Amino acid sequence: xxxxxxxxxxxxxxxxxxxxxxxxxxxxxxxxxxxxxxxxxxxxxxxxxxxxxxxxxxxxxxxxxxxxxxxxxxxxxxxxxxxxxxxxxxxxxxxxxxxxxxxxxxxxxxxxxxxxxxxxxxxxxxxxxxxxxxxxxxxxxxxxxxxxxxxxxxxxxxxxxxxxxxxxxxxxxxxxxxxxxxxxxxxxxxxxxxxxxxxxxxxxxxxxxxxxxxxxxxxxxxxxxxxxxxxxxxxxxxxxxxxxxxxxxxxxxxxxxxxxxxxxxxxxxxxxxxxxxxxxxxxxxxxxxxxxxxxxxxxxxxxxxxxxxxxxxxxxxxxxxxxxxxxxxxxxxxxxxxxxxxxxxxxxxxxxxxxxxxxxxxxxxxxxxxxxxxxxxxxxxxxxxxxxxxxxxxxxxxxxxxxxxxxxxxxxxxxxxxxxxxxxxxxxxxxxxxxxxxxxxxxxxxxxxxxxxxxxxxxxxxxxxxxxxxxxxxxxxxxxxx
Numbered sequence: 486x487x488x489x490x491x492x493x494x495x496x497x498x499x500x501x502x503x504x505x506x507x508x509x510x511x512x513x514x515x516x517x518x519x520x521x522x523x524x525x526x527x528x529x530x531x532x533x534x535x536x537x538x539x540x541x542x543x544x545x546x547x548x549x550x551x552x553x554x555x556x557x558x559x560x561x562x563x564x565x566x567x568x569x570x571x572x573x574x575x576x577x578x579x580x581x582x583x584x585x586x587x588x589x590x591x592x593x594x595x596x597x598x599x600x601x602x603x604x605x606x607x608x609x610x611x612x613x614x615x616x617x618x619x620x621x622x623x624x625x626x627x628x629x630x631x632x633x634x635x636x637x638x639x640x641x642x643x644x645x646x647x648x649x650x651x652x653x654x655x656x657x658x659x660x661x662x663x664x665x666x667x668x669x670x671x672x673x674x675x676x677x678x679x680x681x682x683x684x685x686x687x688x689x690x691x692x693x694x695x696x697x698x699x700x701x702x703x704x705x706x707x708x709x710x711x712x713x714x715x716x717x718x719x720x721x722x723x724x725x726x727x728x729x730x731x732x733x734x735x736x737x738x739x740x741x742x743x744x745x746x747x748x749x750x751x752x753x754x755x756x757x758x759x760x761x762x763x764x765x766x767x768x769x770x771x772x773x774x775x776x777x778x779x780x781x782x783x784x785x786x787x788x789x790x791x792x793x794x795x796x797x798x799x800x801x802x803x804x805x806x807x808x809x810x811x812x813x814x815x816x817x818x819x820x821x822x823x824x825x826x827x828x829x830x831x832x833x834x835x836x837x838x839x840x841x842x843x844x845x846x847x848x849x850x851x852x853x854x855x856x857x858x859x860x861x862x863x864x865x866x867x868x869x870x871x872x873x874x875x876x877x878x879x880x881x882x883x884x885x886x887x888x889x890x891x892x893x894x895x896x897x898x899x900x901x902x903x904x905x906x907x908x909x910x911x912x913x914x915x916x917x918x919x920x921x922x923x924x925x926x927x928x929x930x931x932x933x934x935x936x937x938x939x940x941x942x943x944x945x946x947x948x949x950x951x952x953x954x955x956x957x958x959x960x961x962x963x964x965x966x967x
Contacts, residue, residue, distance in 0.1 A: 512678035513596035515738055515821075516671050521600060530660035532671035533597060537661065539672075540589040551582045573631075580635045584642040591642065594649040599735070606652040610645035615720055617641025619782055627785060678826065692840040692863055696856035699844055707853040709792060713783060714800035714857065717775075718807060721767040726811035729759055730818050737822035746879060749822070754883035756815045758890040762950035764811045765894045766939050768804040769902040774931060775800040777909060781924040799857045806861025809868040816871040828874055836867045890950065897942035905935040 513536065520529030551558070555578050559571065595607040618637035625633030653659050666672060700707040733756045740749040771778070775797035784793045817829045840863040847855030876882050912918065912927045943951045 512675050513593065514600050514735060515678070516675050517596060518600045518735055518738070520671065527660065528671070531662065531664060531666060532669055532675070533593070534660075534662045534664050535666045535669060535672050536675060537590070537593055538663065538665050539667075540593060541586065544586045544589045548582050548585055551585070552579050555579050555582070577631060577635045580632065581638045584639050587642040587646045591645045591649060594646070594653060598649060598653060599732075602735070603652065606649050610648040612720070613644040613648055614641035615716065617644045619716065623782065623785070626788070691837050692860055695837070695841055696844055696860055699848055700853055700856055707795075709788075710795040710799040710853050711856060713779065713796045714775075714803050717771065717778065717782075717800060718803045721764055721807065722811055722814075725763045725767075726760060726814045729756055729763075730814035733815070734818045734822065737819060741822050741824075750879070750882055753815070753819050754887055757812055757887050759950055760811045760815055761808055761887070761891045761894050762943070762948065764808045765891070766898040766901055768807040769898045770905060770932070770935060771804040771807070772801045773902050773905045774909060774928065775804075777912075777918075777924065777928050777931070780918070781921065781928050795853070799853050802851075802854045802857035802861060804861075805858065806864040809861070809864035812868045813864065813871065816868065816875060819875055820871070823878070825878070828878075829871065832867065832870055832874070835870075836863055839863055839866060890948065893943070893946045893948055894950075897939050897946060897948075900942055901935045901939040904938045905931050908934060 513533075517529050517533055520526065520532065555575050559574050559578060591610060595610070598607050617640040618634055621637030621640050622634040625636060629636070696711060700711050733752055736752055737749055740746065740752065776793060779793045779796050779800070780790075783796070784790065820826070820829050840859055843859035843862055844856050847859050849855070851858060872882065872884070876884070908931045909927065912931070916923060916927070918924055918927060940951060
């Protein structure tokens, strides 16, 4: 019953994923980058400083109103909560609301660092946010219950800030000033870009909220399974999908500005293929190793074995749509680079309607798993429609090359999955997996061997994505530690 109040995380998560996960940075990067490209760094920082100051003032006011109106917001994400369950959800949400201020600042710092072609620390910061939530929940859960995860939200978002801010200072690029030039053309342009961008990128989060709202009427533990499974899915989504989409976004924008559409298409195709190369095996891994991973991370205190089983079953259905949801990140940026923010928005509104209908249909037969499946299927519909509309807008996108690469990826991932399954099964029958150290050893061993098998097969299949991925990792390692 207590874990059902994970619904409290929905509003802070929605704000985090919109402010840090795309809207602020997607609107900010093109404008700020244009000033840097034109050797107008001081003016660019004048715009950035104004936006930062607006964000601090606006978010502070928003937090005050949010704290007061929390009882009216919770029914939007869990309409069937009542009594003590509703009261606890309100309390937890109020604990987490102050994190929204750091959330906005993190989104802006991410945009600034990306504009200076620094993608490492923003990516690490996103991981720190998710790890902070999970770690505090595991450490404090036995003592504070679900409040441990609430504290994790605060720790995660501040950790994200502490990762990014010092890196910006080390670059000696920080030229913040306490100014409010609301009529500056750059500030106005960011404001105009923000509106459709927020709405377009909110689609995935709104679909999650719809699913969670419906889950609030299911048996105890359904929201737990949905949120924990979604949290695990967001790790590869945040690390790889977002990082790759933001890494190629400035390049796509530059190619459009210089009318180099062939290079635009090649970069776009490479982005989709790289996403498939990473997320398809990640999805297979989550399907096969869901139980060991969830048992390691969450199974203790009030989170029992039956919660692990339920969460693992939901994770399978979320994993089905991991590639599609990740590809949408790339495709939407493809439209934004073309200065088209309306098409993703219009399609997104239709996607929300489709998810609502599918969720109502599938929940009857599959319960919480049906909601996860509806979310995944909606992702594939969104991805396919966006690709179709983008192709109609600019011509062939190299879909044949993408499909061949995806097929090779599926073959390698399937063999990897079988390998992981047999090794994990051997662990389960030969070793007692009750202790956390043994559970950790199992997950690390299986994941390491499975990853080696996958990359080895990809090499045998002569997939160029192998060298690209390793090249990116090596480049970032050198940039961080060289």
